Amino acid sequence: MGELFYRSSVMMGKCVRRLCIRQTVLDRERAHPPAGGGLILACTHLSHVEPFLISEAVRRQVRWMARIEFYRWRLGAAILNLGGAFPIDRFGQSLPAVRTAIRLVDGGHLVGIFPEGGVVQGRLSVLRGAPIKQGVCTIAVATRAPVVPVVVLGTEKLNHIRPWLPIRSGRIWMAFGRDVLPPARGPSRRADRAEMAARLQAEFVRTYQHLLQETGLKDEQVP
DSSP states (O other), X not given: OHHHHHHHHHHHHHHHHHHHEEEEEEOGGGGSOTTOSOEEEEEOOXXXXXXXXXXXXXXXXXXXXXXXXXXXXHHHHHHHHHTTOEEEOTTSOOHHHHHHHHHHHHTXXXXXXXXXXXXXXXXXXXXXXXXXOTHHHHHHHHHTOOEEEEEEESGGGGGSSGGGSTTTOEEEEEEEOOOBOOOXXXXXXXXHHHHHHHHHHHHHHHHHHHHHHHHTOOGGGXX
């Protein structure tokens, strides 16, 4: 039931997006490594619509780590649960969510995470070299699974009605970065997380710059 609901929702979302929004996606095959298995998508967060757009762009079901605030309404909680998401308490006890993510990745699932911890723009964005929260690296180090950074631009403009009119005035640009592997076992997991976080930050910046170069966008156009 859960996967059927997810697939149906993605298909409906794809139909709406094709009517309303033009989309450019680079290197989406990086979300589908030949060997398969558990994988983590670490995504930028300019708005709250990235999960829908990324889910439509990849073939596998994405098990999203969603902020617990979205579970406070019964309907919202029911939809998220049916879609395979799981909650994280960003300002409380986050360990249960990390454990759930580890279990899912170990089980071969594709897990989606927002390592900035919320909607972030400007100089605080990982796109411009700001640090990320290291929970994504904790999961990767524990599971030995790679992390693929995903940069999505243009979503902040989808908070208005006009881009959703069926005249294809909305624009979205998305790029999947190169996978970042957890390091060989070091002296401590803390050191491993810090080392991996630095490499993941650098790959976010590289992917962002590549997306700007390929699309002709300018940094000043991105919030």
